[in-house]
Amino acid sequence: MSRIHVIGGGLAGTEAAWQIAQGGIPVTLHEMRPLRTSPAHHTSSLAELVCSNSFGALQSDRAAGLLHEELRRLNSIIIQTADRHAVPAGGALAVDRGVFSQVLTDTLAHHPLIELRRGEVQEIPPTGILVLATGPLTSPALATALQNFTGMDYFSFFDAASPIVEGESINRDIAFLASRYDKGEAAYLNCPMNKQEYLAFWQELIQGEQTELKDFEQETAKFFEGCLPIEELARRGEETMRFGPLKPVGLINPHPGTDSPYAVIQLRQEDKAGQLWNLVGFQTNLRWGEQKRIFRLIPGLEEAEFVRMGVMHRNTFINSPQLLHPTLQFKQRPTLFGCGQLIGTEGYTAAAAGGWLAGTNAARLARGLTLLTLPDTTMMGALFNFISSASPKHFQPMPPNFGIFPPLERKIRKKQDRYVGYRDRSLLEIDKLQAEIYERQIS
Incomplete structure (x- = not known):
């Protein structure tokens, strides 16, 4: 079976490569560090946490916590590793960042279906199934290649975004x-x-x-x-x-x-x-x-x-509403997937979620299976529905939040009770999805 290539070894790329391998497909994960460095990274490890060591709220009736739980039930390598190497952080999921990244690097490097290749990728390979997960610090050469491919300007600038x-x-x-x-x-x-x-x-x-x-x-x-x-x-x-x-x-x-x-x-x-x-x-x-x-x-x-x-920071992201389907496929090339901050999601857990869907769908495409479009009643589905359907003119990166959910069938006025309702509805859908994926894998 043809090898899939994933470009970028951050949280999204690491998750994508793992899910492709779990689907039984050989994958090459390209990471330019340490041969080419970035101004934000300090190590050559995969999934390096360059800012905080926190993934956000742990409780599943919070937006970030619900996304954790969805990924936990879908066997995310990022969340499983974070859970194993968590450190005390009150109500948040925080990790020993050095151990976290090193364990993920070792785990992927020793997987029989994963090849970890160091070196900068400067062009988008013209054929084959490919996942782009290069993040907000995409190298200039690849940024230019993506700009040429899409025919439109990157949103690549010192970004000051509104609340x-x-x-x-x-x-x-x-x-x-x-x-x-x-x-x-x-x-x-x-x-x-x-x-x-x-x-x-x-x-x-x-x-x-x-x-x-x-x-x-x-x-x-x-x-x-x-x-x-x-x-x-x-x-x-x-x-x-x-x-x-x-x-x-x-x-x-x-x-x-x-x-x-x-x-x-x-x-x-x-x-x-x-x-x-x-x-x-x-x-x-x-x-x-x-x-x-x-x-x-x-x-x-x-x-x-x-x-x-x-927020105000150096940022690079594509105009996903014009470019992506909710499956995270590029509209003009169905064998090309995007994920992570590159597609306009914010936060560590959202990056892992994009990697999970892009990697899962890349493997399903290689196996001739129907691709997943996640229900917008789940946090993952709501997030990817938003970034693929928002107004292209005003598109800005979005973190997981309950504001992007469709309303509950029964109106609940108290906010915290409403969030519990969102959670319960979401996890029912995730459990159905997990069962369907498992049945297909053993059939």
Whole structure:
């Protein structure tokens, strides 16, 4: 049977290679380190954790924890290894990162169907089944090759992304739905501010504590004037935001007894169901705790639930809604799969989940089996449905969160009970899937 190639030995590539081998297909895993280094990595080990050693919340009624549990039930090598080498971290799944990466490296290197090949891949092989898992620090040569293949620009820049909040947590008694000058369909939720509220918000914003950038990111940051963090814009003057993303012109507050707004924060719908809303123009480098504190000063967002915080970092990701199916196949080449941060998912566990699906489907393709499209009632399915169907114009990376789930059949008002309902529905689907995969493997 023809060998499958996986490019990139991070969390996604490691998981993909393992699942391909578990499917009985020989696989070559290409990792450029240590022959070519990256500015973020420090070792030559597979699945190196370059930031925190934490995979996020452990409880399965939390978004990250549910994704852990789904992968655990689907025999993910990443989560199995994390469980075995966990360290105390309160309610989070955290690992001894050195041991974790070394164990995975040794495990894959000794698998009879896995060849670990060191060296940079500079071109996309034109034939055969291939999984791309090169992450946000894809080498320049391969980035150019992918750019040429897709015929479109990478989203490759010093990225300052806006926060996203759950629609149900926005106070609609304050926020109102409207477009400027009532042109077209009312597409934005608008949070109005009076002058006193605006000035208090401006003061907190310019004094907010920021995240320190890595050395290689500091060199890049100065080139992106068109994507300034909101706090940097605020520092340019008291009125600057009112002539930028917070301009109130063309917006009339329809709520009775209200004056014309002095400033307006607009939120743009992020998903088809209207469950996720993006703070327009609020790309930021504030620390996450500061974001929650300061952005909840915005009228209507006092109890906002954030599904993704604003981030500012070196990032490379493709426009997945234009390029990928929910199976993680490229639309223009069904034998090519993508996974990991390259396709616009965020977080360690989401990278492993993408590797699981890309690797599983690559092996199924090689064996002539129907490829898996995961139900969007699972965290994995919801995540891959989102990145393959979101608006291409406004696409930004997405972490696992409950805001991308379809509603439950029975409406549950209490948030924590609703999350339990999401979990129970999801794990029923995962158990069905696991049983189906197992039956096919032994038949």
